Amino acid sequence: MMPSPQAPPERRVIRMFCDYGRRHPLWESSTPTWDVDYTTTPETYGLSPELAENLEGWQAFFESHGDPFEGWDSDANLQKWLRDGAWLADRLQAEVQSFADVRREFGPLNDRE
Known part of the structure; x- marks a missing residue:
């Protein structure tokens, strides 16, 4: 008997955070009914080319500005990154609202639970 294909959860959760060596800051944890790669791409979610390019940037x-040992090269760059991240998370949520929620995991501007 062939196993049945796994169905996605009713609401998916896209985790948004940066990590070194990645092209996009998109991640998704598997669930008991949905086995996905932990690292995902804009294509995984059918994102617009503009949003994909902005996430990559x-x-x-x-x-370019954050060091895993030394921290950010300036507070101004950290603040810019946080503001841009909040704006991108809102845009991402708008594009995936029909099937997923976005969880911000990138600093003091995280969504409040």
Whole structure:
């Protein structure tokens, strides 16, 4: 007997945070009924090319100005990254609102639970 394909959860949760060596700051944890790769891409969610490009730029800014040992090269760059991240998370949520929620995991501007 062939196993039945897994169905996505009723509401998916896209985690948004940057990590070194990634192209996009998109992640999704598997659930008991939905086995996905932990790292995802804009194509995974059918995002617009403009949003995909902006997410890639936000990730690149993180890698250019943030150091895993030394921290941010300036507070101004950190604040810019946080503001841009909040704006991008809102845009991401708008594009995936029919099937997913966005969880911001990138600093003091995280969604409040």
